[in-house]
Amino acid sequence: MIKQLFFTIVFAILITACSQDNDVQVARSLQEYIDENPDFNSEGVIAYAANAVGNTNLSYIFYYPEEGATDVRYYELTDPALAKNDFSNYRRQSLTSTSVFGGKLARFSRSSGLENWCLVTFAKEGVLHISDPIHLQNTSKSTRYTNDVSINYKTTTEPNFTWLDGAINENNVYFQVITDEEDNFISGTYTEEKFFQFYDTSNVTLNINTIKPEELVEDEVYNFTLMGVSEDNWVNLIIQEQFIPRNLEEFVVANSDKTIAEAFAFGATANGNATTNYIYYYPLENSFDFRYYETKNTTVDPTDYKNYSRRNLADKADIGDKFRRFTKESSDEVWCLVTYIVDDVLYISKPIKTKNNTQPTEWKTTVEITYPETLKPLFTWEEGTYLFNLFLNALTKDGDTFLSGTFTKEKTFQYYNESNIEATKIHTSTPPDLILDDEYKFSVFGLDNDNWANLIIQNTFIAQ
Incomplete structure (x- = not known):
């Protein structure tokens, strides 16, 4: 009897411990978690959410884990129709978390198309911190991804960034992150204006930099990320652009x-x-x-x-x-x-x-190949839709061995016959003889006055 009572007590203790450590296994509301942690800050976690680029069934819940933060948790309403400010309506969910921006921030990944309300918590120095509720709007207001940002320079290493809202202009704060080429964190700031000057904090409303960032370096690669966040902590706009100081x-x-x-x-x-x-x-x-x-x-x-x-x-x-x-x-x-x-x-x-919209390059394979002389093919081609100033003619073997490169203004070129080529040549020595029955590739690039290829013809042939 005593032995049975002992195991019963041990089992009860284990169950209680599991319910405290893992609210996913043993259902418990956020309010119950709070009741066991009376010291808490209801606005102590910076967090917001966005859907993945081109995927409304995958959402990222970003959060800023302050130094010393432990036991980071993700909670979600059990039903989207329930009151978002009632903590008893939230249940913990088990989501994978990964670091972003060189570990300065982190994000949970949520695979679901269902819109809902969620929040993030962590403990720090015995105090429970809770974020504002986040409205997941991955379907109704899917996050717009773009690189539309104007980057100018006060000095060579002092870039400033100006942007516009997208179709949804409900953003009330903008989060700017600058990282280096390896995604190491450099700076993180918030402004209410659609402008940020590195490193001028006169219009910064919140700063997650613990120390003043080091100056940027000329010719180094940097990444700029901006998130336009609405009042309900949904990210309507994400701008991602790379920049390199020094024009x-x-x-x-x-x-x-x-x-x-x-x-x-x-x-x-x-x-x-x-x-x-x-x-x-x-x-x-x-x-x-x-x-x-x-x-x-x-x-x-x-x-x-x-x-x-x-x-x-x-x-x-x-x-x-x-x-x-x-x-x-x-x-x-x-x-x-x-x-x-x-x-x-x-x-x-x-x-x-570049004329990728107004005059996209025409790619063709049609070229007439004749043999006035053995192993000296004559190539003749037709113009495309747009005008040309010059043709670059190139012969290669096996796709990676360059044989000949010449320029002509006429729509014809014969291998080993330089009577109609322009003075400039790509090959610096006499091209080798072609080998009977071997395969070669002939390419023509029709260039206009703006150095844009309006036409590219490529054709493989067997030497005769």
Whole structure:
């Protein structure tokens, strides 16, 4: 009897402990949790929510875990129709939490299309902190993601950011986060105005920086994130944009000891995708520090270097192993250019006007191939919809070995016949003879006066 009583008491203690430590396993309302923690702050947690980009069935509940915060919990109404301010209506939910912005913030991930009210709690120094109720509106007011922000500079390393609300203009506060390229946290501020100057806190209403951020560094990559938060703590707008302090004019001044020369580059849209832009460029031997710069739009003066901001884009080899290309995912039309350095020379390409909306590149495969001479194919092609100034003709083997690169103004080119080519050539030595029955690839890029490829023809053929 005593033994049975002992196990009964132990079991009761374990059940009580489980109910206190895990309200998911043993249902308990938030109010019951509060009753056991009489010292609490009902507005002690900064938290708000947004749906994932393009996915209204996945919501992120962001929160700021203050230093020393423990036992972070997520609660949700048992029924969306219940009173949001009655803590007895909330039950704890088990959600996965991950760090964001270099660990300065964190977020729960909620997989559900159902709209509801929720909140976040944590304990700190014996005090229970509770956020304001958050209205999940993932379906009725899904979060708009964009990169529409105007970035200007008070000085080279003092950017300021200006933005507009989207279709839903119910935001009453804006949260700005700046991180470095590796997403390490730099700054987090709140303003009621649609403007923030780094690092001027004169219009900042709330600051989560524990110390003043270090100054930004020229030519380093940074990320700007903005969240427009409504009164019920739903994020209607998220702006994400990368920026690099120091414009092209400042970069040229910093390299005033170098001679300026012209690089060759041009732009095109991807095949069948007007929101993917390719910026091809020809890097000379021993070149390094490849850079891509662009303007805000096509209305600015393309010859004024201070209008160009650097963007951190991925690039790869293309057109055999002789060219490289940057890839930019955007529907915006801009002026852009490419720079690189060889020894004591700074190479800058002519401005390229992207025309992905107004004149998307036509990709074709039709080219007439004849053989006036054995192993010396003659290529003839037709123009596309738009006018051309120059044709770049390239021959490659096996997709990655460059053989020949020439320019013509006529719609024809014969391998090993340079009678109609322009003075500039890409290949620096005599191209090799073609090999009978081997496969090759011929490419034509029809370029206009703005260095935009209106036409790209690519065709594989067997040498005869």
